[in-house]
Amino acid sequence: xxxxxxxxxxxxxxxxxxxxxxxxxxxxxxxxxxxxxxxxxxxxxxxxxxxxxxxxxxxxxxxxxxxxxxxxxxxxxxxxxxxxxxxxxxxxxxxxxxxx
Amino acid sequence: xxxxxxxxxxxxxxxxxxxxxxxxxxxxxxxxxxxxxxxxxxxxxxxxxxxxxxxxxxxxxxxxxxxxxxxxxxxxxxxxxxxxxxxxxxxxxxxxxxxxxxxxxxxxxxxxxxxxxxxxxxxxxxxxxxxxxxxxxxxxxxxxxxxxxxxxxxxxxxxxxxxxxxxxxxxxxxxxxxxxxxxxxxxxxxxxxxxxxxxxxxxxxxxxxxxxxxxxxxxxxxxxxxxxxxxxxxxxxxxxxxxx
Numbered sequence: 001x002x003x004x005x006x007x008x009x010x011x012x013x014x015x016x017x018x019x020x021x022x023x024x025x026x027x028x029x030x031x032x033x034x035x036x037x038x039x040x041x042x043x044x045x046x047x048x049x050x051x052x053x054x055x056x057x058x059x060x061x062x063x064x065x066x067x068x069x070x071x072x073x074x075x076x077x078x079x080x081x082x083x084x085x086x087x088x089x090x091x092x093x094x095x096x097x098x099x100x
Numbered sequence: 101x102x103x104x105x106x107x108x109x110x111x112x113x114x115x116x117x118x119x120x121x122x123x124x125x126x127x128x129x130x131x132x133x134x135x136x137x138x139x140x141x142x143x144x145x146x147x148x149x150x151x152x153x154x155x156x157x158x159x160x161x162x163x164x165x166x167x168x169x170x171x172x173x174x175x176x177x178x179x180x181x182x183x184x185x186x187x188x189x190x191x192x193x194x195x196x197x198x199x200x201x202x203x204x205x206x207x208x209x210x211x212x213x214x215x216x217x218x219x220x221x222x223x224x225x226x227x228x229x230x231x232x233x234x235x236x237x238x239x240x241x242x243x244x245x246x247x248x249x250x251x252x253x254x255x256x257x258x259x260x261x262x263x264x265x266x267x268x269x270x271x272x273x274x275x276x277x278x279x280x281x282x283x284x285x286x287x288x289x290x291x292x293x294x295x296x297x298x299x300x301x302x303x304x305x306x307x308x309x310x311x312x313x314x315x316x317x318x319x320x321x322x323x324x325x326x327x328x329x330x331x332x333x334x335x336x337x338x339x340x341x342x343x344x
Binding site: 003004005007008009010011012013014015016018019020021022023024026027029030033034035036037039040041042043044045046047048049050051052053054055058059060061064065068069070071073075076077079080081082083084085086087088089090091093094095098 | 111120121123124125126127128141142145148149150152153154155157158162163165166169171172175176177179180184185186187188189190191192193194195197203206207210211213215216218219222261262264266267268269270271272273274275276277278279280281282283287291292293294295296298299300303314316317320321322324325326328329330331333334335
């Protein structure tokens, strides 16, 4: 098998296992309020850390990235859909990239 | 209402909830297709990775390593570390799914747990049925692969200014997920800020430079959610199954 295919399958495996192991193995109800709260807060914590600061280096230009981030924050604050927020950020980066 | 009708309704309701994710994935997956083919992978390989991995950050990082010709262990380890967060999401969903869901059904819908499908599922009121989960993940799986194919097969025709601009798509999507709940819940806002502050500290304080970015994400997440759960425990649950 070629290198890229083996690597892609390995990646698929180490992506699939963390997704299914807990849900397949652990079916008891958690009683602890602390653990329950912790689990509820995980997605917000992880997405925050994934986004900042990497978003600022996502476009090869700090200026356009900052503009795109601000527009994404405003659109998200207005509770627009994923698609609108992503599209708004891309367009902002593209248009400001013509000037910056 | 008979049983098969409930299944269809659950699937359709889930699919509707997944449609904004489907649309949001297309520009992000498009970026992935551009990146993979730009780095020398075959367009079909890019689509294959999206179909089998169905993940954003881990797959971007792993594919970058493939492009650089890294060893299998490094590729697997880096991808795994970025994806450890799915264990927390999977554990969280294990508390929310319908107790009647079988092990095999878990192995099927578990494939489709992503940051976005998880966020939508965890914000549902009541228990999650198997057919709801299938409906929820169907659109995003299609959008992720389709977007990748679009990017992979058109990459040579796209000007660089546009492909640079698309680099922000992934992060804009994350912002779209976290801002609305952060607006309504002060604890959520604080937890996002704590997590980001820790991530910044790990990244820019030289003392911590030995920590890779994947591990920095994990440490920030565990500390952010851990501190948050200690200060703002959630007392109320929504055990009532909501019929739509």
